[in-house]
Amino acid sequence: MKGADRQRYGSSPTSKRAAAGGASRDPAPEGFVAATVRPAEAFFSKELGEFILPYDAVRTSSDPEATLLAFLQSTYDAAANLAAWDRAALECERGAAGRVRPV
Numbered sequence: 001m002k003g004a005d006r007q008r009y010g011s012s013p014t015s016k017r018a019a020a021g022g023a024s025r026d027p028a029p030e031g032f033v034a035a036t037v038r039p040a041e042a043f044f045s046k047e048l049g050e051f052i053l054p055y056d057a058v059r060t061s062s063d064p065e066a067t068l069l070a071f072l073q074s075t076y077d078a079a080a081n082l083a084a085w086d087r088a089a090l091e092c093e094r095g096a097a098g099r100v101r102p103v
Contacts, residue, residue: 028049028079029079029082029083029084030082031082032078032079032082033046035075035078035082036074036078037051037071037074037075037078038070038071038073038074039053039057039061039067039070039071041053041054041057042057042071042074042075051071051075053067053068053071
């Protein structure tokens with residue numbers, strides 16, 4: 001994957017009071033900024049050029065791990081589908097902790 005054509009996940013301070021996790025794809029495929037992502041608290045920041053999931057949405061969730069995973073999976077799905085990636089060639093099923101996936 002080229003350096004300018006990548007999926008990026010990270011965290012960015014959005015103010016002195018709150019932090020957020022972000023997900024973007026450079027360059028963004030057509031329609032990426034309007035994609036529907038999960039959870040409902042996630043949004044696209046034009047200023048930062050990435051989807052943002054506020055820290056408090058994860059912190060106050062009844063299942064923080066599932067909340068974060070939903071955000072990461074939905075932003076990946078949006079980028080992969082809109083950019084027409086060959087997902088069958090790129091992806092494998094999710095593994096189990098402590099067990100090597102068969103190749």
